[in-house]
Amino acid sequence: MKEEKQCPQCGNTLSGRSDKRFCSNQCRAQAHNADRRQNSGEQLILSINAILRRNRTLLKQASPQGKTTTYRQVLEMAGFDFRHFTHTYRTKNGNTYQFCYDYGYLLLEEEKVLIVNWQPYMEK
Ligand SMILES: [Zn+2]
Numbered sequence: 001m002k003e004e005k006q007c008p009q010c011g012n013t014l015s016g017r018s019d020k021r022f023c024s025n026q027c028r029a030q031a032h033n034a035d036r037r038q039n040s041g042e043q044l045i046l047s048i049n050a051i052l053r054r055n056r057t058l059l060k061q062a063s064p065q066g067k068t069t070t071y072r073q074v075l076e077m078a079g080f081d082f083r084h085f086t087h088t089y090r091t092k093n094g095n096t097y098q099f100c101y102d103y104g105y106l107l108l109e110e111e112k113v114l115i116v117n118w119q120p121y122m123e124k
Contacts, residue, residue, distance in 0.1 A: 051084045052100050059103035063115035072111045089122045 005014040009027035014020055022028040058080045062070050076082070085098040097104040102118040 048084060051081045052086060055080055055084060056100040056103050059100060059105060059115050063103070063117075066117065068115045069108070070113050070115065072107070072113050075113060 006012065007014055007021075007023035007027050009022055009031045012023045012027075014023055022031060058075060058078050062068060062075065062078075072082070082098075085100050085104075087099050089097045089099060089104065091097070095106055097106045097116060099118060104116050104118060106114040106116070108114055
């Protein structure tokens with residue numbers, strides 16, 4: 001029985017040249033575009049992961065243990081990106097901490113920032 005190859009884009013049976021991968025230029029172009037979309041999504045994930053990792057490192061450096069208060073500008077000058085964090089923790093008082101993995105911060109008045117460590121009780 002002759003093995004029939006199929007177009008990976010549309011499933012049509014391929015005819016003609018055996019080295020052809022797609023049934024048509026249109027299918028080849030569609031597959032190419034899908035690859036590019038996929039890659040740009042992966043790139044976005046990688047770049048955000050890098051930002052989150054840097055944010056965490058900067059919080060750790062600014063506050064190796066316990067609570068530390070610093071200024072927003074100090075963190076920003078060091079390269080901190082306040083747009084990105086991994087999760088939030090809302091206290092009973094209604095304060096919302098933003099976390100980058102196991103280090104978090106609370107934005108205070110006058111552009112101050114309180115840096116904290118993740119605590120087990122924050123799990124709930
Ligand atoms: Zn096709």
